[in-house]
Amino acid sequence: MTVVEPRAGTAQTAAAEALEQEQLGRWEAAARLYALSFRAAVLARDVAQAADALRGQARVLVQEERFDEAAELVELSREIAERAGFPQAAARAVNVLGIIRYRQRDWDGAGEQYRRALELALDLGDDDLAGLAVQNAGGVAYWRGNLREARSLYLESIGAFVRSGNAGNAVLAYNNLGIVCGDLREWLEAEIYFARGIELAERLSQSAILANLYGNRAEPLIEIGETRLAAETLARGAALAAAVGDRFAMANVERLRSRLARVGGDREDAEAHLQRALELAAEPSLERAAAFRELALLRAAQSRAEEARAALRSAGELYRALGADGHARDVADALAASETQTFPPSAER
Numbered sequence: 412m413t414v415v416e417p418r419a420g421t422a423q424t425a426a427a428e429a430l431e432q433e434q435l436g437r438w439e440a441a442a443r444l445y446a447l448s449f450r451a452a453v454l455a456r457d458v459a460q461a462a463d464a465l466r467g468q469a470r471v472l473v474q475e476e477r478f479d480e481a482a483e484l485v486e487l488s489r490e491i492a493e494r495a496g497f498p499q500a501a502a503r504a505v506n507v508l509g510i511i512r513y514r515q516r517d518w519d520g521a522g523e524q525y526r527r528a529l530e531l532a533l534d535l536g537d538d539d540l541a542g543l544a545v546q547n548a549g550g551v552a553y554w555r556g557n558l559r560e561a562r563s564l565y566l567e568s569i570g571a572f573v574r575s576g577n578a579g580n581a582v583l584a585y586n587n588l589g590i591v592c593g594d595l596r597e598w599l600e601a602e603i604y605f606a607r608g609i610e611l612a613e614r615l616s617q618s619a620i621l622a623n624l625y626g627n628r629a630e631p632l633i634e635i636g637e638t639r640l641a642a643e644t645l646a647r648g649a650a651l652a653a654a655v656g657d658r659f660a661m662a663n664v665e666r667l668r669s670r671l672a673r674v675g676g677d678r679e680d681a682e683a684h685l686q687r688a689l690e691l692a693a694e695p696s697l698e699r700a701a702a703f704r705e706l707a708l709l710r711a712a713q714s715r716a717e718e719a720r721a722a723l724r725s726a727g728e729l730y731r732a733l734g735a736d737g738h739a740r741d742v743a744d745a746l747a748a749s750e751t752q753t754f755p756p757s758a759e760r
Contacts, residue, residue, distance in 0.1 A: 558591050
């Protein structure tokens with residue numbers, strides 16, 4: 412058997428291509444390229460690149476919910492980096508450990524890892540890692556229902572990314588800011604952040620996040636009465652979600668298409684889009700819970716109050732299962748209010 416040695420630069424080239432595939436949401440291709448980068452780095456005795464490639468593989472495994480394998484790889488990445496004297500790579504591995512805990516809904520564990528990563532980043536003067544750690548801590552605050560704390564942390568992360576010059580990481584921060592401002596019903600601010608995220612993502616050709624950004628931007632547009640622009644935005648989100656095969660992004664688009672139809676008085680069309688959203692978000696997810704909340708609003712508009720309450724109960728069960736404490740509390744409040752009025756306005760959130 413002939414062993415083909417990797418050419419010079421193979422490890423770095425494969426890693427760059429892997430990152431591109433990761434940003435496009437093509438997890439299988441990204442995983443193969445990160446594995447190739449790791450093998451080439453080992454053969455070239457490039458320890459720093461090997462640690463980075465393992466960390467990249469771990470991020471992809473997280474997207475596939477293969478958490479144990481991801482944790483094993485990122486721990487190996489951290490150990491290699493620490494032993495070889497690459498503290499920055501080791502610190503970034505700590506941040507990925509936080510991501511794994513976050514995706515497992517271990518908020519305490521995730522918060523601890525993010526704090527460690529931030530302390531290391533500040534010691535190293537790594538603004539980009541500091542931005543990532545603060546942004547991720549914002550995610551923990553958001554899931555716990557601490558919305559204003561989350562907004563503050565997301566804004567802080569954007570400041571760090573501006574200092575580091577990493578526009579790619581800022582895209583997700585703008586998306587998260589838009590979401591939390593929407594939950595706070597600060598619609599104009601939410602629309603501004605989504606628009607800024609779209610501008611950056613388009614410039615960087617980040618198709619995967621663009622699908623979500625376009626879908627998310629439609630919500631504040633609907634709420635401020637820009638229905639024509641909302642429809643155009645949803646059409647672009649649908650096309651991008653289909654192109655990258657993102658079922659959850661499509662579920663979000665269909666849910667908001669339902670809201671747009673309901674606001675426009677077309678309840679039949681609203682029903683069709685909402686049923687499609689529920690089909691697409693078949694797994695326990697925030698998208699499915701949000702679709703049930705939208706169903707509650709539609710049933711209330713149809714004067715079917717008990718069915719509206721049933722939809723809210725379904726949403727609440729999902730939020731509790733997902734560990735979304737803040738959303739679960741909102742739904743519980745809406746259910747309590749529904750006992751004394753036709754339908755609680757707070758259910759719009």
